[in-house]
Amino acid sequence: MDLISSSASLSTPRFRCFDPKNSYPETPNHRRYFPTPFSNSSPRGNSESTPDMGLSTITEPKIVTGDAGYVLEDVPHLSDYIPHLPTYPNPLQDNPSYSVVKQYFVNVDDTVAHKIVVQKNSPRGTHFRRAGPRQKVYFESDEVHACIVTCGGLCPGLNTVIREIVCGLYHMYGVHRVLGIEGGYKGFYARNTIPLTPKVVNDIHKRGGTILGTSRGGHDTSKIVDSIQDRGINQVYIIGGDGTQKGASVIFEEIRRRGLKVAVAGIPKTIDNDIPVIDKSFGFDTAVEEAQRAINAAHVEAESIENGIGVVKLMGRHSGFIAMYATLASRDVDCCLIPESPFYLEGASGLFEYIEKRLKENGHMVIVVAEGAGQENLSESTRNINQQDASGNKLLKDVGLWLAQKIKDHFSKRQKMTINLKYIDPTYMIRAVPSNASDNVYCTLLAHSAIHGAVAGYTGFTVGPVNGRHAYIPFHRVIEKQNKVVITDRMWARLLSSTNQPSFLNPKDVFADEEDEDTQTQPKDGENGERGDHG
Numbered sequence: 001m002d003l004i005s006s007s008a009s010l011s012t013p014r015f016r017c018f019d020p021k022n023s024y025p026e027t028p029n030h031r032r033y034f035p036t037p038f039s040n041s042s043p044r045g046n047s048e049s050t051p052d053m054g055l056s057t058i059t060e061p062k063i064v065t066g067d068a069g070y071v072l073e074d075v076p077h078l079s080d081y082i083p084h085l086p087t088y089p090n091p092l093q094d095n096p097s098y099s100v101v102k103q104y105f106v107n108v109d110d111t112v113a114h115k116i117v118v119q120k121n122s123p124r125g126t127h128f129r130r131a132g133p134r135q136k137v138y139f140e141s142d143e144v145h146a147c148i149v150t151c152g153g154l155c156p157g158l159n160t161v162i163r164e165i166v167c168g169l170y171h172m173y174g175v176h177r178v179l180g181i182e183g184g185y186k187g188f189y190a191r192n193t194i195p196l197t198p199k200v201v202n203d204i205h206k207r208g209g210t211i212l213g214t215s216r217g218g219h220d221t222s223k224i225v226d227s228i229q230d231r232g233i234n235q236v237y238i239i240g241g242d243g244t245q246k247g248a249s250v251i252f253e254e255i256r257r258r259g260l261k262v263a264v265a266g267i268p269k270t271i272d273n274d275i276p277v278i279d280k281s282f283g284f285d286t287a288v289e290e291a292q293r294a295i296n297a298a299h300v301e302a303e304s305i306e307n308g309i310g311v312v313k314l315m316g317r318h319s320g321f322i323a324m325y326a327t328l329a330s331r332d333v334d335c336c337l338i339p340e341s342p343f344y345l346e347g348a349s350g351l352f353e354y355i356e357k358r359l360k361e362n363g364h365m366v367i368v369v370a371e372g373a374g375q376e377n378l379s380e381s382t383r384n385i386n387q388q389d390a391s392g393n394k395l396l397k398d399v400g401l402w403l404a405q406k407i408k409d410h411f412s413k414r415q416k417m418t419i420n421l422k423y424i425d426p427t428y429m430i431r432a433v434p435s436n437a438s439d440n441v442y443c444t445l446l447a448h449s450a451i452h453g454a455v456a457g458y459t460g461f462t463v464g465p466v467n468g469r470h471a472y473i474p475f476h477r478v479i480e481k482q483n484k485v486v487i488t489d490r491m492w493a494r495l496l497s498s499t500n501q502p503s504f505l506n507p508k509d510v511f512a513d514e515e516d517e518d519t520q521t522q523p524k525d526g527e528n529g530e531r532g533d534h535g
């Protein structure tokens with residue numbers, strides 16, 4: 001029996017109080033899991049508690065299984081822990097723009113498949129709850145008091161997401177009280193707030209950065225939730241990367257522990273594109289486009305002089321997506337170095353040998369290096385002082401400068417070959433720009449999906465496209481690991497074939513990696529389409 005078409009519904013209850021025993025079907029094929037009971041019922045957190053520590057027990061994943069290996073990894077709902085919540089008709093049904101749309105409301109049983117490449121006998125696999133407006137909502141318009149916070153590094157599109165949350169709440173749901181939290185998580189308890197209206201945010205999407213400011217570190221769960229409670233905030237929109245989503249997850253747990261009617265929605269922001277499950281992060285396309293300008297400059301410089309070498313360093317701490325896509329887009333790049341693919345300089349099939357070959361063949365070359373590439377080489381040659389930023393992220397050594405110097409040193413020893421190397425570091429330029437047109441549209445959809453989820457009572461979720469369809473993804477799925485370029489995937493093979501660079505791998509290493517399932521954040525053979533590999 002197909003779970004979706006079965007009479008037993010996956011939906012949260014409507015027009016009645018929540019009874020967890022009835023919320024999910026229970027048949028031999030339909031197992032059900034419920035949130036763990038609250039660890040205590042204290043209405044306030046203990047502000048003496050250690051900052052940045054999870055104060056609450058972790059909610060168990062909500063997993064529903066169906067026929068033929070169907071699995072729904074569902075997100076929490078306010079009614080999971082607050083009984084007797086009233087529901088209201090969605091005001092969109094009377095909105096002139098939306099009411100004309102046929103089937104505007106998402107069917108409560110709609111789910112989105114995580115993997116869409118399947119074989120005849122494959123199980124149906126993991127699904128996520130489809131994002132979008134619901135017929136019934138759990139907040140009245142004048143009851144909503146929302147807030148928005150941006151955390152972590154900058155990314156093109158932050159202002160667009162802020163704008164669209166404010167305008168979406170205002171125009172779709174008649175919400176007039178939205179607060180901007182200044183300066184990231186610590187702003188909840190240490191900074192001012194800014195009232196946000198459609199007028200205030202009207203043209204902010206044309207600017208880079210975030211009008212709210214951002215920060216790293218300073219996540220004090222208890223103080224943040226105290227502030228949310230004291231201000232009477234009941235919808236929290238949190239925009240940020242993997243660290244931010246971890247922070248959002250513990251905020252959600254604490255809110256649930258206190259039994260507050262507060263929806264927590266995460267909007268994934270990462271210029272490195274390192275958040276798993278979602279197709280792609282906003283701002284990524286803009287960053288790749290902006291990187292073309294640096295690569296073009298490096299190419300022009302390199303081809304204008306004898307044995308010219310252009311080296312461009314791009315962002316990407318642990319994931320080389322920007323470098324890989326910028327390289328593939330440009331076609332002027334002869335070598336792309338990313339954190340996922342270790343490389344070496346000396347000897348047969350090493351980088352120096354390849355540079356010499358390329359210069360002899362072509363007279364110039366361009367190298368793109370992601371900031372996290374080759375850190376193991378740098379550690380060997382420089383003292384490793386394990387420095388961290390305020391959020392605990394390891395500070396990387398400058399691979400661009402190191403590489404440029406190594407290449408210069410190598411060729412200066414070789415009398416017969418004088419090289420001219422130009423090093424370009426556009427690191428912050430690619431993330432400080434406003435988002436491009438397609439990212440702007442994407443940001444709008446993310447903001448709308450987050451709003452629809454929160455007003456419908458869903459909480460503890462990150463929103464994002466999964467195979468092109470927006471879905472609500474439980475926090476644990478996006479914070480458990482980072483998305484990385486899979487160098488045994490066809491996308492990396494395409495890159496190798498476009499640059500003709502050495503793979504720096506011997507087959508033994510490849511097979512050893514393939515055996516280690518944990519290193520594979522993407523399926524092999526490019527089958528997931530997650531990062532645009534539909535080949």
Ligand SMILES: Nc1ncnc2c1ncn2[C@@H]1O[C@H](COP(=O)(O)OP(=O)(O)OP(=O)(O)O)[C@@H](O)[C@H]1O
Binds near residue numbers: 184217393
């Ligand atoms: N495990 C965690 N628990 C609670 N809060 C966290 C955790 N990790 C990070 N944070 C908080 O999240 C915020 C942002 O984290 P971080 O600086 O790592 O950036 P990010 O969100 O990963 O974005 P990006 O890395 O893309 O710039 C910081 O305020 C940090 O204190």
Ligand SMILES: O=P(O)(O)OC[C@H]1O[C@](O)(CO)[C@@H](O)[C@@H]1O
Binds near residue numbers: 153241270317431
């Ligand atoms: O210098 P900051 O602002 O801490 O950010 C640098 C880091 O942020 C990122 O852009 C991720 O947001 C990384 O690529 C980079 O290492």
Ligand SMILES: [Mg+2]
Binds near residue numbers: 152241242243
């Ligand atoms: Mg991060």
